[in-house]
Amino acid sequence: MPFKQPKKVDKLHPESYESKWQEKWQKEKVYQPDIKKAPKPFYNLMMFPYPSAEGLHVGNMYAFTGADIYGRFMRMKGLGVFEPIGLDGFGIHSENYAIKIGKHPAQQAKVSQQNFYRQLTSIGNGFAWESKLETYDPAYYKWTQWIFIQLFKRGLAYRKKSPVNFCPSCKTVLSDEQVIEGRCERCKSVVEKREMEQWYFRITAYADRLLKDLETLNWTNKVKVAQRNWIGKTEGLLEDWQIDGMDVKLTTFTTWPHTSWGSTFIVISPEHPIISTLVKGTSYEKGAKEFCKIVISENKKDPQAAIKDKKGYFIGRFAINHLTGWKMKIFIANFAVMEFGTGIVKCNPAHDQKDFEFAKKYDLPIVPVIVPKDGKPLDPKKLDHAYIGEGVMEKAGEFTGMPTEKAKGLIADYIINKGNGKKTVTMHLRDWCISRQRYWGPPIPMIYCDACKKWYPVAEEDLPVKLPFIKNYQPTGTGKAPLAQDPDFYHVKCPHCGGQARRETDVSDTFLDSAWYQFRYPSTRCAASGQVPWDPEITKKWLPVNIYIGGAEHSVLHLLYSRFITMVFHDMGLLDFDEPFTRFYAHGLIIAEGAKMSKSRGNVIIPDSYIKKYGADTLRTYLMFLGPFDHGGDFRDTGIAGMYKFLSRVWRLANSVILNPDTIGTKNLKNTKAMHRCIKEVTEDLENLRYNTAIAHIMEYVNQLTENNPPADGQITEKHIKSLLLLLAPFAPHMTEELWQEIQLTVNSKQKTEKEVFNSIHKYPWPSYDEKFLVEDQTIIVVQINGRLRDSFSIQSPKAALQEEVEKKAKSSAKVQKHLEGKTIRKTVFVPGKLINFVV
RNA sequence: GCCUAGGUGGCGGAAUUGGUAGACGCGCUAGCUUUAGGAGCUAGUGCUUGCAAAAGCUUGGGAGUUCGAGUCUCCCCCUAGGCACCA
Numbered sequence: 001m002p003f004k005q006p007k008k009v010d011k012l013h014p015e016s017y018e019s020k021w022q023e024k025w026q027k028e029k030v031y032q033p034d035i036k037k038a039p040k041p042f043y044n045l046m047m048f049p050y051p052s053a054e055g056l057h058v059g060n061m062y063a064f065t066g067a068d069i070y071g072r073f074m075r076m077k078g079l080g081v082f083e084p085i086g087l088d089g090f091g092i093h094s095e096n097y098a099i100k101i102g103k104h105p106a107q108q109a110k111v112s113q114q115n116f117y118r119q120l121t122s123i124g125n126g127f128a129w130e131s132k133l134e135t136y137d138p139a140y141y142k143w144t145q146w147i148f149i150q151l152f153k154r155g156l157a158y159r160k161k162s163p164v165n166f167c168p169s170c171k172t173v174l175s176d177e178q179v180i181e182g183r184c185e186r187c188k189s190v191v192e193k194r195e196m197e198q199w200y201f202r203i204t205a206y207a208d209r210l211l212k213d214l215e216t217l218n219w220t221n222k223v224k225v226a227q228r229n230w231i232g233k234t235e236g237l238l239e240d241w242q243i244d245g246m247d248v249k250l251t252t253f254t255t256w257p258h259t260s261w262g263s264t265f266i267v268i269s270p271e272h273p274i275i276s277t278l279v280k281g282t283s284y285e286k287g288a289k290e291f292c293k294i295v296i297s298e299n300k301k302d303p304q305a306a307i308k309d310k311k312g313y314f315i316g317r318f319a320i321n322h323l324t325g326w327k328m329k330i331f332i333a334n335f336a337v338m339e340f341g342t343g344i345v346k347c348n349p350a351h352d353q354k355d356f357e358f359a360k361k362y363d364l365p366i367v368p369v370i371v372p373k374d375g376k377p378l379d380p381k382k383l384d385h386a387y388i389g390e391g392v393m394e395k396a397g398e399f400t401g402m403p404t405e406k407a408k409g410l411i412a413d414y415i416i417n418k419g420n421g422k423k424t425v426t427m428h429l430r431d432w433c434i435s436r437q438r439y440w441g442p443p444i445p446m447i448y449c450d451a452c453k454k455w456y457p458v459a460e461e462d463l464p465v466k467l468p469f470i471k472n473y474q475p476t477g478t479g480k481a482p483l484a485q486d487p488d489f490y491h492v493k494c495p496h497c498g499g500q501a502r503r504e505t506d507v508s509d510t511f512l513d514s515a516w517y518q519f520r521y522p523s524t525r526c527a528a529s530g531q532v533p534w535d536p537e538i539t540k541k542w543l544p545v546n547i548y549i550g551g552a553e554h555s556v557l558h559l560l561y562s563r564f565i566t567m568v569f570h571d572m573g574l575l576d577f578d579e580p581f582t583r584f585y586a587h588g589l590i591i592a593e594g595a596k597m598s599k600s601r602g603n604v605i606i607p608d609s610y611i612k613k614y615g616a617d618t619l620r621t622y623l624m625f626l627g628p629f630d631h632g633g634d635f636r637d638t639g640i641a642g643m644y645k646f647l648s649r650v651w652r653l654a655n656s657v658i659l660n661p662d663t664i665g666t667k668n669l670k671n672t673k674a675m676h677r678c679i680k681e682v683t684e685d686l687e688n689l690r691y692n693t694a695i696a697h698i699m700e701y702v703n704q705l706t707e708n709n710p711p712a713d714g715q716i717t718e719k720h721i722k723s724l725l726l727l728l729a730p731f732a733p734h735m736t737e738e739l740w741q742e743i744q745l746t747v748n749s750k751q752k753t754e755k756e757v758f759n760s761i762h763k764y765p766w767p768s769y770d771e772k773f774l775v776e777d778q779t780i781i782v783v784q785i786n787g788r789l790r791d792s793f794s795i796q797s798p799k800a801a802l803q804e805e806v807e808k809k810a811k812s813s814a815k816v817q818k819h820l821e822g823k824t825i826r827k828t829v830f831v832p833g834k835l836i837n838f839v840v
Numbered sequence: 841g842c843c844u845a846g847g848u849g850g851c852g853g854a855a856u857u858g859g860u861a862g863a864c865g866c867g868c869u870a871g872c873u874u875u876a877g878g879a880g881c882u883a884g885u886g887c888u889u890g891c892a893a894a895a896g897c898u899u900g901g902g903a904g905u906u907c908g909a910g911u912c913u914c915c916c917c918c919u920a921g922g923c924a925c926c927a
């Protein structure tokens with residue numbers, strides 16, 4: 001029968017089947033595992049979106065598609081895949097958007113929810129829709145509040161008055177993690193320091209564990225590195241310096257104890273309280289005060305000021321160098337940071353660039369104590385920058401001549417033994433400031449009683465503390481949350497004495513909402529036990545999460561907080577593991593037409609119009625083909641058209657088989673070999689989330705199948721086509737389902753009946769390959785002369801392993817002979833089945 | 841400054857343990873097809889020289905190890921991300 005190509009099938013027409021299958025999948029619960037009984041549970045989690053702004057953008061879709069493909073692959077490999085989705089809808093992101101468009105956050109949430117769920121359906125992910133959750137649902141945040149209470153009861157939530165980060169635009173305090181280069185991570189306003197009393201979570205108590213466990217986690221390395229940097233554990237030495245003529249000691253922190261032999265002055269942070277003691281009643285008092293005032297305000301205005309210009313003020317005092325006996329001038333200096341170490345620094349200008357610049361400016365002694373590795377001692381008069389490398393000690397008493405690597409520890413011990421120091425560890429990590437003076441979040445479930453002068457948690461049976469619907473939800477900027485204007489909300493009785501008490505009116509940070517959602521998903525449809533937010537049996541079955549896919553921008557926020565909260569649950573005896581995500585994979589970022597996507601540039605790509613034009617399958621496959629999943633890629637309109645073309649080719653190929661069963665044959669070894677190779681390669685690629693190369697291999701396979709166009713009768717088997725569809729199914733779930741069902745009906749000549757069980761392609765077993773088809777009977781041998789390619793030929797595979805045969809054939813080549821002419825072969829390198837190299 | 845990834849055609853990107861660099865796709869060129877547009881099909885496409893056959897060059901730069909280096913070693917440059925007045 002001649003090949004015919006009916007017009008109506010020459011292109012994809014996603015609008016006719018994508019939503020049809022989405023509905024069918026949902027109706028048939030194709031992606032809803034049996035939470036209680038699924039035999040091989042596989043928890044495939046992706047970071048749930050903030051439903052702010054106009055909707056899902058193509059970056060979200062990139063992440064979700066990549067995660068979904070892995071889930072679909074695992075499902076076809078026979079695992080009980082659980083792939084839930086929800087909305088991280090509480091918090092500043094959503095609230096700011098609501099304010100911007102003049103809507104009440106609670107009302108906007110409903111609109112956003114509908115829009116996001118519509119979009120999330122349209123991208124064709126295999127979500128377990130029955131397990132969705134929203135963080136602003138009282139049934140959810142009841143437990144967020146419960147968590148706060150548990151931490152309070154264990155002494156891990158506490159109040160403290162200290163300088164906090166305050167964003168003047170968002171009108172709330174922020175955690176350290178939400179301040180990027182001195183600016184608010186959301187609105188980029190310069191963050192102010194304010195002295196306020198706030199609730200904190202004692203995450204620092206877990207610093208060592210958070211650090212140590214990293215080694216055991218299968219996470220994208222850069223995220224582990226970022227967490228390690230953020231925790232910022234530094235081991236060093238605290239060193240005491242006696243002040244000349246005063247019974248006061250200054251304590252400094254250093255990681256280079258051996259350079260104390262060359263310490264010639266000391267600087268103090270202008271914020272340090274000890275300054276007033278040192279200058280009290282001296283002629284330097286007034287000047288010091290003024291200097292501090294100026295420098296503090298300069299640093300606040302421009303955090304980079306001190307880098308540009310180092311400034312100091314001599315306060316008329318000297319400290320004694322406990323190693324050398326030198327009198328060292330003491331300065332207040334703008335580059336000394338109160339938050340790091342002790343806020344006081346011993347300075348060794350020969351071996352620290354900052355100290356060097358300062359010493360030059362104020363004409364302070366520069367004494368090198370390290371001879372560089374080249375053996376030439378440094379001449380302080382000729383130095384134009386500090387020497388910060390390793391070397392050998394000089395002018396260091398009994399340590400002179402010792403390599404610095406060794407001296408570092410020994411000199412530290414020496415200082416400690418003389419009573420002038422002790423070992424210490426500093427951390428960059430600070431406790432997590434959890435209070436927010438905003439409206440759209442879970443009210444912190446605490447009550448303050450004036451009579452008892454004490455904070456009490458809300459009784460657990462009274463949870464949730466519902467967020468009331470109030471008209472004045474806008475942030476106030478006064479340091480009080482909007483709820484503080486609602487007496488009905490905050491007037492409560494003291495749980496202890498029954499007297500008039502006041503509810504906390506701040507809400508908790510959004511990152512608390514998302515720190516525990518992975519535990520809630522599997523249990524959303526089961527009543528929690530009453531004691532904990534999940535069903536313990538179900539949690540045991542599904543957690544920890546098998547693979548978590550999301551953006552690396554959450555390295556030190558969500559991913560750190562979530563680990564911390566999990567450790568607390570573990571310590572409470574509620575979980576038998578203490579890491580929530582055994583594997584975390586950070587996907588890359590999508591840029592558009594070569595530029596970063598941003599609202600201000602106006603190049604944010606919303607997937608909807610592309611889905612409408614090309615279908616979700618095309619967009620999904622295109623996004624995955626852009627580049628390695630952990631690199632991201634550049635979204636271009638011409639590229640997506642190319643993918644539409646490719647899928648249309650697959651569409652035509654499969655349809656040619658459906659419509660012309662006669663073209664299906666049983667024998668074409670070339671095609672069968674290509675199929676087995678393709679199955680092997682795609683399987684290995686998917687196991688490693690190498691989606692771009694998996695698609696390339698499918699393309700090669702399609703190129704092979706369509707080598708003869710139109711295909712000759714009998715060249716393509718049903719299995720060739722079915723394997724193609726199965727391999728493509730995770731990428732293009734709708735069109736493969738459509739074609740699969742068609743083939744089942746047409747090729748197998750089955751009659752469609754109403755009662756027939758729906759056998760989705762997405763539950764069909766992943767195809768397997770047979771090694772015997774991977775063996776090629778012809779092998780290509782490369783002939784090199786002095787390592788340069790001169791010729792190649794193919795030879796029967798068994799013979800390709802015999803040097804004698806290969807050498808004979810190689811030497812018979814005219815091209816090779818030309819290059820060998822008049823030369824003697826000095827050596828022959830033979831790699832069986834690969835190449836032969838003549839060295840002349 | 842420190843830490844972590846990277847640097848391959850016009851572009852996105854492929855390359856097992858060192859063994860044919862440039863898979864796959866985009867773009868481009870020519871031809872066919874279509875009323876036209878779009879689309880489709882066929883062929884070509886790293887660079888230089890050459891009518892051609894062919895030769896030379898080529899994985900950020902430089903050195904080294906090797907019969908043979910994108911891959912290994914050393915030095916340098918650049919880009920992206922993280923941390924940073926960090927002692």
